[in-house]
Amino acid sequence: MVRALWLGLVGLVWMLASPAAAKPDLFSDxxxxxxxxxxxxxxxxxxxKTSTNPFPASLSVSDGAGPAKTFAVELRARGLTRRTGGYCQFPPLSLTFDKAAVKGTLFHGQHKLKLVTYCNTPADQEQRIVLEYLVYRLYNLVTPMSYRVRAAQVSYRTGDKDAGLKRFGYLIEDIDDVAERNHRDRIKTTSHQLTAAQFDPRAAGRAAMLEYMIGNLDWDFLAGPAGDECCHNSRFLAAKGATPATAAGVTPVPYDFDYSGFVDAPYALPPEKLKVASVRERLYRGYCVSTGEIPAVIADFRSHRAEMTALINGYPSLNPKFRAKTTAYLDSFFAVLDDPARVDASIVKRCR
Incomplete structure (x- = not known):
């Protein structure tokens, strides 16, 4: 009897430790x-353009490891500029799952996911969606406190007899999952409820350097649009149990990069108040609280330069024209980091 109990315990431990018993992770592949x-x-x-009301839909998905599975989902248009700005023919989407129905599947544990879709149908427009996806991947190389993404070839159909329109897209990890795997809590805040002094200087400098690398000015770590959760294109992680009033060592997690020079979307314009001629022109907007960490942050980025270049050059969905343009833009960023005088003039002395 003792032997049978011992064997049972060994079997239970083996099952819990085996890959088959592990929870599926949509973003681990x-x-x-x-x-x-x-x-x-x-x-x-x-x-x-005027509504984000939900619509019933079905989602069929295959990861190449087995037959496709189909789920009932709730579909909403989301976002602001791409949804209401009048430029995009097709809006970004939000998918809502029944958590019980997806238990044990690829979408295990998921409830709401953002899907970045195509904006317009021309091929060069699709390339820009690929580039925005790659920004997330580049930042994943630098820090795990970043949104993971999963690329997809998505067919949009109106019914069984519709062949559909297939375009590149990608799913974005939920911020609560970013917090959980980093053993942090997400903190919700309103405009100017946090101060720059509450940021982890290295983490804030790292996030600001990403924005500088990609030539993005469409962000803020302290303020957000009226009526929206703070802050603009940023979410925040802090120690377990922290509140906006008590949080210290806060980590900004940036997202939404379509207004960056790296993506160079046709509709993207720089903020008028900054007097920047083009989104391709970089302007450092990091906070002075991070100035002492700039050398370490630069070392972080420089240590991943080869990986970043390899990711861009090796990504199959990026065509040669956009690959060359993008690697040249990335090289111009590292040319600044390689020159102490330019670092001082363009980054250190530009902090706010």
Whole structure:
């Protein structure tokens, strides 16, 4: 009886430790998904400019490791500029899952996910979605306190008889999952509820350096649009149990990079108040609290230069024209980091 109990315990430990018993993690694999979404897209797209009301839809997905699985989902248009700005033909989407229905599947533990979709149909527009996806991947190389993403070839259909339109897209990890895997809590805050002194200087400098690297000015770590959760294109992680009033060592987690020079979307314009001629022109907007950490932050980025270049040059969905343009833009960033005088003039003395 003792032997039988011992063998049972050994078997239980083996099952818990085995890969089959582990919870699936949608973002642990970089292989692109094959997804088909069936929904009343003409109605959704027509309503998107003024409404984010939900629509019933079905999602069929395959990761290449087995047959496709189909889930009932709730679909909403989301975002602001790409949804309401009048430039994009198709809005970004939000997918809502029934957590019980996806238990044990690729979407285990997921409830709401953002899907970045195509904006317009021309091929060069799709390349810009690929580039925005790659920004997340580049930042993953620098720090785990960043959003993970999963690429997908997505077919959008209105029904079974519709062949659909297939375009590159990607799913973005939920911020609560970013917090959980980093043993942090997400803190929700309003504009100017946090101060720069509450940031982890290295983490804030690292996030600001990412924005400088990609030529992005469409962000803020302290303020956000009226009525929106703070802050603009940024979310925050802090120690377990922290509140906006008590938090110290706060880590900004940036997202939404379509207004960057790296992506160079046709609709992207720099903020008028900054007097920058083009989104391709870099302007450092990090906070002075991070100045002492700038050498370490630069070392972080420089240590990953080869990986970043390899990621861009080796990504199959990026065509040669955009690959060359992007690597040249990345090289111009590292040319600044390699020159102490330019670091001092363009970064250190530009802090706010």
């Amino acid at each position: 970089e292989a692109p998904l094959e997804m088909t979404i069936t929904a009343p897209f003409p109605t959704l797209v027509h309503a998107a």
